[in-house]
Every structure is written in C-alpha cells, then in structure tokens.
Amino acid sequence: MNASLPRPLTLSTDGPLRGRVRVPGDKSISHRALMFGGLAVGETRIEGLLEGEDVLATAAAMRAMGCTIERTGSGEWSVHGVGVGSLLQPESALDMGNSGTSTRLLMGLVASHPIVATFTGDASLSRRPMARVIEPLSLMGADFTAAPGNRLPLTLRGLSPAIPIEYTLPVASAQVKSAVLLAGLNTPGITRVIEPVATRDHSERMLAGFGAEITIEDTPQGRSIAVRGEATLHPQHIVVPGDPSSAAFWMVAATIVPGSDIVIENVGMNPTRAGIVAALSAMGADIARENERDVGGEPVADLHVRNAPLKGIEVPADLTPSMIDEYPALFVAAAFAEGRTVARGAHELRVKESDRIAAMAAALTACGVGIEEYEDGLAITGSGGEPIAGGATIASLIDHRIAMSMAIASLHARGRIEVDDGRPIATSYPDFTDTAEILGARADWSER
Template sequence: MPHPPAPPANLPADQRHGAHEATVHAAATLRGRIRVPGDKSISHRALMLSALAVGESRVEGLLEGEDVLATAAAMRAMGATITRGEDAIWRIHGVGVGGLLQPAGAVEMGNSGTSTRLLMGLVASHPITVTFTGDASLSGRPMKRVIDPLASMGADITASPGGRLPLMVRGLCPAVPISYELPVASAQVKSAVLLAGLNTPGVTRVIEPVATRDHSERMLAGFGATIEVEATNRGRIISITGEAELRPQTIVVPGDPSSAAFFMVAASVVPGSDVVVENVGLNPTRAGLLTALRLMGADITELDPRSVGGEPVADLRVRHAPLTGIEVPHDLAPSMIDEYPALFVAAAFAGGRTIARGADELRVKESDRIAVMKAALDACGVTTTEHPDGLTIEGSGGEPIAGGARIASRLDHRIAMSMAIAGLHARSPVTIDDASPVATSFPGFFALLETLGGTVSWT
C-alpha cells in the first residue's frame, strides 16, 4: 500500500475549516496512552451554571469543541463574562439566576442540539426574548419535545415548521412550576425543564420513567440549588426549588466517555492492540457502552478509579479481544445513546449476530443514525438489517471487513468517527466524505488516532 500523503504541516488536518475527505487505512496494531477531551455534557452545564452564579467560577479541562464554544458565546451574549486563560482554565463571572440579559441579536448554535435545548430552558423563565439559529443539520432536528413542557411553564415559543430552528423563545417571569413526566427518555428535555425551574417560584418536578444521564442534577446540587431525587415505582422524580442562588465553583471536567468510546472499540477490534485512555468519566448513567462491550467479551480494565468533582473517573486499559455478538439489553439504551454508532462498528467485527435495538432516539440526532450507519456499514461489506429502533448486524468474526467505501457523514461527527474506526480493520481504506464535523465534539481526534498507529490521508 503506498504511503498516504501527509496533511499540511502548518495546521492539524482535522482542525481545518471547510469540507475535507479523510481516508483511514488499516492499522497493524494500536498502542499507547491518550487522553480524550473533556466531557461535552458536563462542559455545557459548567458554562451555563457558572454564568448563573454570582462571582467567578473556574473550569479546567473544558471541551473546546465547536458545540461547547457555541454555549460560551451564547452565555456571553446574555451577559456573562467568560475568558480562557493561557493556563487553559476558563473563568466565568456570572450574572445570577434571573439576571440573563437580552442578547443583541440571534444566538447562533451551530450544530449543538444540547446547547439549544438547555438554553431554551434557561431563557424560558427569564424576561427576555431569544432567537436561536443553527446550521443545516441542527435546523433539521425537531424541538417539539422541549417546546411542549416549556410552553406549559408559560414561555411563548415560535418555531419554524415542524418545531424546528430558527425559533424564538419569549420567556415568562415569573414562570409557572410544573410536574412533567418525560414521554421518552431524554436527558436534554429533563435538563431544560430543571433549568427553567431555577428561576421559577415554587417546586418544578420532572418524572423520568427510565433513568437518563444525571450530570444536571449533580452539578445543580454542587452549585447550591435545592434539588431532590426520589426513586419511586413511577421512576425517578427530580424536584428543584426555584429562585435559587448559585455559588461559584471550581470544576475539573473529566474525559468524555462518548469520545473514549471510539478508542475502546478500535483497540478491541484491531489485533494486538493495547491502549490506555486516561481520565475517562464513568458516571453510571453514561457507562452503557462499557457494559455492552464487556458483555461482548471486550478486555477493558479500570485503572486508578477515583472521584473528580463528584464524578467517578478511571483510566481505561483496552486490549484486543475476540468479540461475540449479543442481544444488547434495551435498558442500556439511555446510558449509551450517543455511543450506538461505535457499538454498531464493534458488532461488525464480532463473531455472530448482534441485535441492538431500543434506540429510536437515534432517528432524531444530528442525522438519522440508524439509517446512515446501515448505509455506511453496508457499503463496507457488512450485512445489516434495519429496525425502527436499531440494527441487527452480522459480524465478521474478527476478520477485516471489506471497506473500500466513501462514506457520507451527513454532517454528523459520530458517524464520521465511527466509520473512521471501521477503516482501521478493513481490507481496503475507508473514506469519510467530510470529516470537518468532528471538530464539533472532538478536535484532534484524527491526530490521536495517528499517535496510536493509525494512518489517515487527506484530500
């Protein structure tokens, strides 16, 4: 195989602007130690809650991807002072709960659905009007499931057809506290209602029949909000007392398990691999992929388990191991919803059949991740069957897949990274038609891949 051309030396190829094809070649093995960027979910929430505290908060390890930077820009537009020091520590001077200011213009959210939904919640109980805009991918994602509970609290929300962006939120102050049962498991909807409840008199409650990631509850409590979580036969009931006074905090953001997922899968499927991913957050509401991979036979060891800022953290040593197809337990879906594309790739190399269902929310992510991953894997010679809520995948038994395809990423960072991992153990290189969306969550992904022994060429 000819050696692929190197990207321009003056700038990492995966951080350039515009559309760029990335071709991933088969790796002999993957070895080394890496550290993935800070957790995206925690980074968003750290900026938002710091902006609502009175005084200076400090955030270390913040993910500096485009999605989180969009959150920082939005909070600046609404009055917070946010700076990044040369020491890479972010300092946020907040305006206090109830103190958000009217932004001068529309707030551009880029590709970040998390930012948009959570900020809609914040604005809903403040006396301001905010117009949210986004890129083509975000503008195609429905917001109705957030609009409905916020409207019941009194917010006036005008959306584009289909409940999509651009949309305008006119907040109501004081808003009306509600008790809202989630119709589908969604940490974003839960968090939007809780954030709206911060500036709402009385007690706002969210009932979630199926537990979702709990970063909002943990961080709200850490900032001093009065929040209670009760386990009942209806599910978890999360109650927040409004008109809160948040105290500034110092936050260390653990590594994002959704980013670590790609390297966990890569080291599991490429023969001879031995990779340590440092400082990975292991919040139980985010650990579904780790559980699923272990059920498949993955060799993953937790080193130096510890607690950082109230979140469980460990270094993960992942060594190649033969994987076996499984029927993925449905109750894992909420704790690995963002990791399903990576799981689909692991299944492609397992022995036998993997049935991964219970994930209908994948249809309304940055892309329809079920349909897009089916098309991508089929193009690489993998046999798949599509279901309304997932895929059945016939694995290769550890052998390389055919590869040789040009994959349409559909402006979806997780599709791009998942299929890049697939290319590491393929007979022919796998090309991602546009790798630029990776910068939304994981700038430096391809550079880390190469430090472990992967090869990427750019056009």
C-alpha cells in the first residue's frame, strides 16, 4: 500500500448493532494531561491517554521543549516535567500535524517563556485562523510572525516576565481561554479570562488538580477564571475518561440502526461537553446513563443506547459550546428524524478542520437528504427513520469528523456511501473501524 494514497472507507451492517465498547480517551483531557504534566516537577502518570495523531503531536512538542514522555504500557504514559518557566528552546519547528488544540494551547505555554518556537502543520491546519489566540497573547507581550491571514507557519517569540491581562473572550472558545490561562502560569500576578458564554472547563479542573491557584466566579459580564502566576505544579495520576466526541458516533449509530442495543463504557459526562446527549435525548433518543461516578475530578458514566425513533427539533443555541465538535454526528441523526431539525448558532463550524457546515450540507445532499444551509448551521428534513438514499462518494476534506459521521450514515442507507479517504480518522480515533466491527458492522477499506 502506498501510504500517500487515499483509502476510501465504507461501513455496512446486515442487522442491529449489539455489544459493549469503550471509546478512546478524551482528546481535550489527553492534550492537557501531557502539557500540565510537562510543567510539573516530578513524574505524572496518565492512564487511558488517547493515542491518536493529534495527541502524539502534543507529546512530540513537549519532548522538543525538554520534557521526558514515555509510553510505559497499554494506554499508560509517564511524563517527567521540567517545571513552570523551564521549557527549553526547541531545536526545530514544532509540527502540529492536524491539531488545532495542540497549536493554540502550546502557543499559550510558549508565550510566557523566553524562547522562540515555530509552529507548522498540515494543509488543513495551515488554513485555520490563529488570530483569536495571537490577539490576547500579544497583549501579554509575545511577538508573532505568521503566514498571511495569521495562519501557519507561525513563529512565536515569548516574553518572560510576561504581562498579566484581563481578557474577555470575543467568541466562545475553550482553546483561547486555555491559551491565556497557560500563559498566565508563568506570568507574575493575576491573569484573568472572562467568558460571556461558558465553554468546556477541563483546563480549570485539571490546573486546580495540579496545584495551580485558580479562582472561578460568576460575574455580570460572564464566568471569570483567574490564575495566579509563577505557579508550582505538582505531578498527578490522571485517568482519562472516554471521549464524548468519539462516543457520539455510536450514540447516533445505535439510535438509527433498527434493533440496536449497545453500551458505551466510561464516557466523560462533564456538563460542558454533554450537549450531544441532551440534543439527541430531546429528539427522542433512548440514552440511559448507568454507573455514574467521578474519575479524577471528571463525571463519568456508561451510556446504554437503544434504537429509537427521532423527531426533528430546533436545537437550543445554548447547547452549542458543549457540543461544537459533535454537530456533524448530530446532522446525521437529524437526517433520520421525522420532520425538520434546525441547528443554528454554530458559526465556529466554518473554521474547524474543514468548513463543517458546507461539508456536511454537501455530503447529506449527495445522499438524498433535504438540506437548507445557513451561515451558522443547517436545517435538515429527515427520513422518518427510513434508510436514506445514499449511493454517493463523500469528500472527507482531511476532516476526521466528517469521515466518521458519514461512515455512520452508511449503516442505514439504501445505497453504498463511500468516504473518499478514511485516513484522517486516525487523528482522533485510530480504532474506529475495530469498534464498528465489535458492534457487528463491517468495515470495507478500498485501495487506490
């Protein structure tokens, strides 16, 4: 096989999905565990780390700046950190692959260290805007030289000591919030971020667990998160829960495939990430939380999902921050609902790994689904539970979530739905097709 050639992928099934599965470790938490462990003095142990390409890019970058990171067993990793303020000058450019999270959070780390780092990425990442992170980090004293449009490749010159700031997020973004807080770790005084709309809070939870002084308040302007700089982080034992973004594909698959009955074990149920469960449940999905518990400060549950008829709804816009990565899977669910589903307020989808609004509109239209496209979302007229037409080849656009979402759609289609290239799936879910086969589906990889 020539690794440079596309690998088309189709999923299919002759019957219901059945079984118990686990999804990979949460990607957001995995990135942060490596970064925060790299800033602690001593050994941090991580279980359940997502071993996808995006997270491995974070590991490689932290190694390049002086941390020792080793895989010690199946899903077990050891991180020996260098301490806040002690990151080393990388000898070469930091290749972020396809990972926007790695790029933006690491920019925050570097911004308050006296080092220079160049960030590069693949073609998809190089099209994604970095201005929203550059703006607050520049206020803290970091200097940037970027490609046109404030895109990669980008060179960052950190400042130490940096300048503490109070910054109100102009758009809801956990990545921007986290970048500023991470820069604040090595900045004298108090660095504060105000978010008018709450976003995922993994950084705040984990930083507090590592010993950073974090203060969180509700204010008239929004949620205020402050970190006291010149922090000392203490090594931790982190157990990474399953990624709800990965679980979303199987929630949708079991819901739409007749007779299906599955359990997805150990899924992170952080309230700032569980919007997809709320949205699907509002549509009529049969999703029961079982064995609810806390693991490492994060709420976790096993999700029991059974096939159920869906009805179109108007998706509440206030769910958007808690399910921004799950919209492609939600769009697939809507394609099988009775009536019309309207999902708006998701402008951020235009600047993900691909333009996910346009990409999913094109993909579902090609499969015979009625679509109305808006600047900030889609209106989808569903099949009422019947198979969709299918019979199309879908452009994945180097986007793992487009590829997985349309692979799931093919499980209940009259005609074959082929994703033109399934390789991007490895960025977040290397075992995606293995999981499909455990549940009774077939994965057909073609060679070109």
